[in-house]
Amino acid sequence: MSEGTTTIVIFGASGDLAKRKLVPALFTLAAKNRLDANVRIVGASRSTMSDDQFRESMWDALQEFSDLKNRRHDWDRFARRLHYIPADISNPEHFLNMKEHLEELEGDARPANRLFYLSIAPSLYLPAILNLGATDLALEDTGWRRVVIEKPFGWNLESAQALNREVHQVFKEEQVYRIDHYLGKESVQNLLVLRFANAIFEPVWNRNYVDNIQITVAESVDVADRAAYYDESGVVRDMVQNHLLQLLAMVAMEPPSAADAESLRSKKVDVLKAIRRWETDNVSNHAIRGQYEGYLDEKGVDPGSLTGTYVAMRLYVDNWRWRDVPFYLRTGKAMANKTSEIIVQFQSPPHLMFYDRKPDDLSPNVLSVCLQPNEGTHLRFQSKVPDQGMAMQPVDMEFSYETAFRDQSIPEAYELLLEDALQGDASLFIRSDHIEEAWRIVEPLLNWHEIRPPYQYDRGSWGPKAADWLLAQDGRSWVLVCGGS
């Protein structure tokens, strides 16, 4: 990137994401000297603004959303990279105008690369893509063209397939960066290191030793000011189809031979393909939906809404490694704690030599990977209690990421993902087949309200009792190590 020029066009530049995440992330990268000097950022939205007005509005946003809010001097240098072009997504004329503007900014610099970032309402993805195509903005004439598409990508399997088809009319799959910011989190990436840079976990990471795997992504906040949007989409679209299935794929995947985008993403898709499908009429045997008390009173929510704010489910990955090991996933709003945690619960020892003890008397070993807020790794094992014969008790070996790396700040997911997209590394972005498989898996959950209404659960609880029954049927229960219980 040291020669030529690269332009990041942020569609939806006056929106929340641009202000909260994208521009602060780009500024942070620049402050760390990791944003090439030849990179410029063009904001685009329907508002009419001058470059300077745009710059000032971004500076104002920085005050609210960035740790670097005091760096006015650095900002002034950075702000020179910022430009603004008004654009109505549905208007091809505006795209032609943008093209001229971009060419002007790029001048003779070659290559002149363009990264289009669609930080806009999902209903605008299609017109934006089509107009990028129609006006040749996406044409790789003077440099590479890439498009970053925010989630949600599609509304169900059919619409995701349709969107993919249209996108592929304009962009080759290698040019498409479907983002799930979860994948940019250090803790999520660390899963790869934990599993594939260590020799001790992989030998027991299979059906011979693992009893079950649990993934909990609990939020203590409620739907708040996202109520209207949330009521339309619900918990499955908001969390399961993307984040939870990503985590499942990373926990369950076979070791890739290399870390390049295709190797890594193919292994994840393999997992999704291996997930046992539910028929729509037996969903309730495998999944529990909940709605927190008071949800119907939220402003923007349909008073008769059957939207789920909580879901728990049992999935199976039908392959040699995981056959018959249940994967329990749950996520919800207004829950007791904010925690994202992966639990690998191992089988009991095959035999206990200690007097009068059966293997099932002991709580089994648990490896817990805490993603947030207290990132770390915990290994729960049995230890002797001092001075009480052969009495035993489960104890934890603990590793805290923040304690170990006290001197390094944990970057925002968007920093890394923007950097990767600029460098053309799509490993942490979602491939079209992954998106479609994920929709296929959750499809039976999308029309769930036709089957049965959600269970109620108290705010500040761990969800409806039915979610406990789901595991109790299998003789198991939910486990949390770092997130409380």
Added chain:
Amino acid sequence: MSEGTTTIVIFGASGDLAKRKLVPALFTLAAKNRLDANVRIVGASRSTMSDDQFRESMWDALQEFSDLKNRRHDWDRFARRLHYIPADISNPEHFLNMKEHLEELEGDARPANRLFYLSIAPSLYLPAILNLGATDLALEDTGWRRVVIEKPFGWNLESAQALNREVHQVFKEEQVYRIDHYLGKESVQNLLVLRFANAIFEPVWNRNYVDNIQITVAESVDVADRAAYYDESGVVRDMVQNHLLQLLAMVAMEPPSAADAESLRSKKVDVLKAIRRWETDNVSNHAIRGQYEGYLDEKGVDPGSLTGTYVAMRLYVDNWRWRDVPFYLRTGKAMANKTSEIIVQFQSPPHLMFYDRKPDDLSPNVLSVCLQPNEGTHLRFQSKVPDQGMAMQPVDMEFSYETAFRDQSIPEAYELLLEDALQGDASLFIRSDHIEEAWRIVEPLLNWHEIRPPYQYDRGSWGPKAADWLLAQDGRSWVLVCGGS
């Protein structure tokens, strides 16, 4: 034990061990209500003393050596259990006299059990045993008879075999409790729990996953006032034949089917029998002996002494589980830190998917069991360094026994071992075949001074450089996790 009476006879009652460990341990057991009311303690030694004089001397000792030194009230009750009978070990008359005394104390209580504790110079074991036999003190007429024999048991293979033969003339093997107080340590017993009450370690606890195992027992003190004794015995008799080989056996043993004394001890003997033997003429290829600088100036040491105060060695356990996995053992005096630590170093991952990395570029996983002074368990694994691409760094998951069991005090090894001997549980005592196998293993090291003098090493170091070469030949190096490095 609630009926009848039990008498513990401590031979060598005016000696160091009785004062520092045995009587304080018995008092602690009584204070914890774990010493049956019918247990009495008879001190025996050459000194002439009344019961009261003996009691007072033990109270004095308690002031110096016990945490319970302020419990005068409890002591007064406990002291009533204490008696004293003068006895010269080599004089059968004295044993006959003791017999009468004991019978008097026992009265009509039945059963009237006796535990003879030989806390005397090793040269006196044989006469003591013979006189116990000759005077029928060992005869199981009115109750059980057991004998606890302190270490060292024998001076080499031949003398250990001879002593076993003589002991078996008087006592059946089940009556003999050869003590190695190391086995009474909580941390050493916890090894059994760690290995056999947890399902995750055993699958990787073998030659398929382990690269090497290291056992370090380092003392920072020098020979101090034990110099004269030490110069005779040396490091191999003092530490290797007993403690280090015990630890090796517990780390390497197969899972016993039950925790009874015979099951447990047979598995340990299996390990010792599987240790590859050295010929006397190739000892130096596998073991390094050291002597700390200034040792020859210690009071009581022969100025031309070739006695080792440090030893490092490479052993192999030739069975299906461990074939070709080196076990590196080292122990010494006047070393940099006091630490006892078992290191299980795993092999590197078979393949690394990360760019430009080879498996050997990463430091391998290490499970460290710290026995003292900071008892705990550590698992060293690779973690991602935040915000530096796929840079990795080894970090530790840590478990501290003392933090986890802050409210429980860790008992002295002798408490547990005395309690076990009273209850007839010999699991933590050394069986005759174990003793002999252990001597057979170290035999080639005993006449080592005939082969080459020890290497010098600095006080406060980690031993002679040659010990590093020993591992460097194999492409390895010593690892310490909790004991510094």
